[in-house]
Amino acid sequence: MKYMLMFCHEPDAGPRFEDLPADEQRRMLQAILNWRNEFKSKFVDPGMRLGESSTATTVRRRGDQYLVTDGPFVEGAEVVGGYSIVEVADLDEAIRIAKAFPGCPTTEIRPILESEQPEAFSATGVLSETR
Amino acid sequence: MAAVFREEAGRLAATLVASLGDFQLAEDILQEALVTALERWPAEGIPRKPGAWLFTVARNRATDLLRRNARYREKLAELELPATGEVDDRLRLMFTCCHPAISREAQVALTLRTVCGFSVEEIAHAFLTSEAAIAQRLVRARRKIAHAGIPYRVPRSDELEERLSEVLAVLYLVFNEGYLASSGDSPERRDLTADAEWLASLLDRLLPNEPEVMGLLALIRLHRARAEARFDERGRLVLLRDQDRSRWDHAAIGAACELVLQAGRMRRPGPYQVQAAIVACHAEAPSWEATDWPQILALYDQLLRMAQSPVLRLNRAIALRFVAGPEAALAEVEGLAGDLGQYRLFHATRAEILRDLGRHAEARLADERALELTANPAERALLEQRLG
Numbered sequence: 001m002k003y004m005l006m007f008c009h010e011p012d013a014g015p016r017f018e019d020l021p022a023d024e025q026r027r028m029l030q031a032i033l034n035w036r037n038e039f040k041s042k043f044v045d046p047g048m049r050l051g052e053s054s055t056a057t058t059v060r061r062r063g064d065q066y067l068v069t070d071g072p073f074v075e076g077a078e079v080v081g082g083y084s085i086v087e088v089a090d091l092d093e094a095i096r097i098a099k100a101f102p103g104c105p106t107t108e109i110r111p112i113l114e115s116e117q118p119e120a121f122s123a124t125g126v127l128s129e130t131r
Numbered sequence: 132m133a134a135v136f137r138e139e140a141g142r143l144a145a146t147l148v149a150s151l152g153d154f155q156l157a158e159d160i161l162q163e164a165l166v167t168a169l170e171r172w173p174a175e176g177i178p179r180k181p182g183a184w185l186f187t188v189a190r191n192r193a194t195d196l197l198r199r200n201a202r203y204r205e206k207l208a209e210l211e212l213p214a215t216g217e218v219d220d221r222l223r224l225m226f227t228c229c230h231p232a233i234s235r236e237a238q239v240a241l242t243l244r245t246v247c248g249f250s251v252e253e254i255a256h257a258f259l260t261s262e263a264a265i266a267q268r269l270v271r272a273r274r275k276i277a278h279a280g281i282p283y284r285v286p287r288s289d290e291l292e293e294r295l296s297e298v299l300a301v302l303y304l305v306f307n308e309g310y311l312a313s314s315g316d317s318p319e320r321r322d323l324t325a326d327a328e329w330l331a332s333l334l335d336r337l338l339p340n341e342p343e344v345m346g347l348l349a350l351i352r353l354h355r356a357r358a359e360a361r362f363d364e365r366g367r368l369v370l371l372r373d374q375d376r377s378r379w380d381h382a383a384i385g386a387a388c389e390l391v392l393q394a395g396r397m398r399r400p401g402p403y404q405v406q407a408a409i410v411a412c413h414a415e416a417p418s419w420e421a422t423d424w425p426q427i428l429a430l431y432d433q434l435l436r437m438a439q440s441p442v443l444r445l446n447r448a449i450a451l452r453f454v455a456g457p458e459a460a461l462a463e464v465e466g467l468a469g470d471l472g473q474y475r476l477f478h479a480t481r482a483e484i485l486r487d488l489g490r491h492a493e494a495r496l497a498d499e500r501a502l503e504l505t506a507n508p509a510e511r512a513l514l515e516q517r518l519g
Binding site: 001003089090091092094095109111113 | 230232278279280281282286287290
């Protein structure tokens with residue numbers, strides 16, 4: 001199964017990467033490189049750090065109107081700072097990889113749906129392509 | 132029949148989930164088998180081998196349902212009733228139902244439904260929610276299991292302790308819900324403490340030599356052994372200090388205390404073992420006056436080193452009162468006002484201590500505050516009586 005790991009910053013979880021002194025940033029980046037290496041075989045996309053929330057732009061379509069605004073789509077101090085995409089046997093493996101991540105201490109794990117084809121949904125309402 | 136269901140439903144569920152790899156499907160088939168049993172057994176009598184009977188019905192239903200789906204046809208052929216002596220598959224089921232990716236409420240509902248064979252109605256009744264809410268909770272949980280890829284297996288040994296604490300938390304919740312149920316409730320309301328004991332006992336059987344499991348099992352048994360004395364002949368709550376200890380099941384208490392000791396000898400202390408030890412102190416005391424409060428206080432200190440919680444500190448303060456006097460206890464209790472202002476037992480405890488100190492007007496106010504926060508009819512009756 002494929003999962004996206006979204007590494008999030010939460011205000012109560014310590015300083016953001018941008019606010020760390022340079023040598024600590026270097027240390028963290030090295031730790032993340034080590035982590036990528038450790039789980040090399042599991043990554044579909046080892047991912048990247050995202051620009052901080054002030055660099056975000058949001059596009060909203062309502063009907064046939066568009067609104068383009070500065071900032072992330074959700075206001076708040078919680079921010080997605082980076083992502084990875086893994087392919088593993090089950091959620092427990094994804095959790096293990098997320099726990100081992102040395103960067104942001106909060107990770108959201110979301111399954112990536114395997115198929116968007118309507119025929120993939122069987123008569124009993126169960127995805128026939130699950131693993 | 133409820134006991135048979137409880138024993139057999141879980142086994143069948145485990146087999147079905149393992150063979151079909153689909154919680155919802157297993158659930159649907161199990162449900163049909165149980166409904167059929169409910170229709171036929173009252174008239175025909177409970178079969179000599181209820182497990183095999185249920186399995187046959189389930190297998191037939193599965194065949195009907197899945198005839199069209201080629202992928203499942205192969206699986207059907209593999210569906211075998213596990214022979215006795217084979218590994219009981221319910222352990223996998225318990226860990227899956229209690230996976231941390233599932234909300235606590237849903238863990239409870241799923242465990243009761245799948246492992247114990249509770250009906251949706253029974254779960255709703257037990258937790259005083261609507262059937263619709265429970266049904267939705269269950270559907271969401273099964274969807275989560277399928278879509279998020281929650282595996283159907285016993286966790287790895289390096290993850291076992293963490294995952295086990297989830298299972299124990301669920302079992303403890305079930306027990307507490309049953310324990311708090313007032314005797315004034317409708318008699319058809321199932322005794323959840325019996326189900327909690329059954330689950331803990333099953334877990335102990337399937338996962339032997341786990342001291343925290345033994346601790347929880349002992350804790351539940353110690354409470355159940357004294358259940359007779361908790362309510363008087365008019366169904367009113369009787370405080371521990373006033374209970375008729377001759378009505379306690381002392382043989383059961385002895386056995387449960389032995390279990391606590393057995394767990395302790397494994398030298399892997401944990402919160403359930405310590406809680407059990409505290410309850411054991413009370414259960415072994417020949418009278419309220421003879422309670423070993425210094426020991427209880429020491430155990431609370433140990434417990435607080437493992438798990439911080441204002442409620443635990445409140446309970447410790449009660450013990451402190453009998454070791455160091457009401458002033459010391461009151462000082463402790465007042466310090467918890469910030470955290471426990473909305474907790475009825477905070478005010479009730481405070482009232483007790485104030486009464487001890489002869490500060491009756493303040494005690495009355497505290498009791499009134501406690502009453503405002505109390506919903507449980509038996510507890511309300513007790514407080515109302517005290518207020519006179």
